[in-house]
Amino acid sequence: MRNLDITTLRSFVAVADYGGVTRAAGFLHLTQSAVSMQLKRLEGLLDLQLLDRSGRTIALTAAGDQLLAYARRMVALNDEVIGRLTDQAFEGEIVLGVPHDIVYPAIPSVLQRFNADFPRVKVQLLSSYSRKLKQAYGRGECDLILTTEPQSAEGSETLVELPLNWLGAPGGSCWRQRPLRLAFGRLCMFRPEAIAALNRAGIDWELAVESDSDRTIEATVSADLAVTAMLDGSEPPHLEPIDHGGALPVLPASKINLYVRDAAANPLVGAFATLLRQTISSHVSPSLRAVG
Structure with a gap:
């Protein structure tokens, strides 16, 4: 042998x-x-x-x-x-907050890579709306959070700026109907932006679905019963950007902001933040990057 x-x-x-x-x-x-x-x-x-x-x-x-x-x-x-x-050098727990709609595609690879580098550190992933995540961060319940917001915010770092797209069912026609049927979460940051754009364009609309469940919204939209809006590249496979040819208004871009607590004092949080920056940037087309 x-x-x-x-x-x-x-x-x-x-x-x-x-x-x-x-x-x-x-x-x-x-x-x-x-x-x-x-x-x-x-x-x-x-x-x-x-x-x-x-x-x-x-x-x-x-x-x-x-x-x-x-x-x-x-x-x-x-x-x-x-x-x-x-290895006893790095042990502990990190709480990361991420909005539902940007968990994919970057976050799983961030978690996997961080676990390989720091196998004795537990990462707790909290998924919710940006507004709730900012409240949790303010209460000290999260070490890092990502948010989707129209503007850069105090205490945050903008990682990327992405277009906001209208989404519908593959091959669907619901977007042609008037009033336009919308499906959004109650606390979705994109909802007021979409409604304001429709009002400026003079397009009648109605809120067909208002839910805290992303699954409910996605099921309604994939059944061609309503449309919604998501960041470019974050749409699930059963939805697609609507090729409306100008029939729907252009939506404003939105920023992905990073909030980090005590990175200088906590090397684990700092390392996780660095990995988030690198991975999210690598998932975005160079032509769309605002930062990094």
């Missing part, structure tokens, strides 16, 4: 990543001779030549290329196990 050693695999990955023994040794805080010895030990164990040393720079052989993918996974799994079971 032959067993691969994580230390030798880590050195092998470092040499592949840094293009040579010297840089890999510096990264690993080892001597060049120690790294070279580990590589020779690994080649001896497998009875394979993993590195092509014939040129001016070190390159991987075909066997080395094949091993590299496995080595990366084994080193990462080793580090994950060690971190999860023994």
Whole structure:
């Protein structure tokens, strides 16, 4: 029975990543001779030549290329196990508040990446309307919140500014009817913006659904019984932007604002805020970004 050693695999990955023994040794805080010895030990164990040393720079052989993918996974799994079971440096709980309609697509990947970096920290996700989230944040019940608001607000940081779109059922025709039937949450920040735009355009409307349940609103709209409005890119798969050709008024853009409590004093909150900024920005087209 032959067993691969994580230390030798880590050195092998470092040499592949840094293009040579010297840089890999510096990264690993080892001597060049120690790294070279580990590589020779690994080649001896497998009875394979993993590195092509014939040129001016070190390159991987075909066997080395094949091993590299496995080595990366084994080193990462080793580090994950060690971190999860023994790392006491970062423990605690973070409460994050996010409006219903912008949980997807960014928040799941933020939670996943943060858990990989800080496996002993619990993140509690609170989903509600922006107005309620700001109240909870004011009471000290959340460490961070995201909001959808027409303007930047005091104490917040605007991450992106996105268009607000009319949404309806795929292939639906409800948007042609007058009065226009609307479906919105009671506390939805987009509702007054949509109604004001319709009033300015002189379009009759009626509130067909007023609910605290996003599912109720989405079901009504997907049945082609009403229309609603959401931020660009946040619509669920069973709804689609309405190609109304100017029959409906253009809606104003809305901002996604970030509120962070005591980031300087709490490195975990600061790290989570940084991850939110990076991930939300990466999910937005460069042409639509307002910040970052």
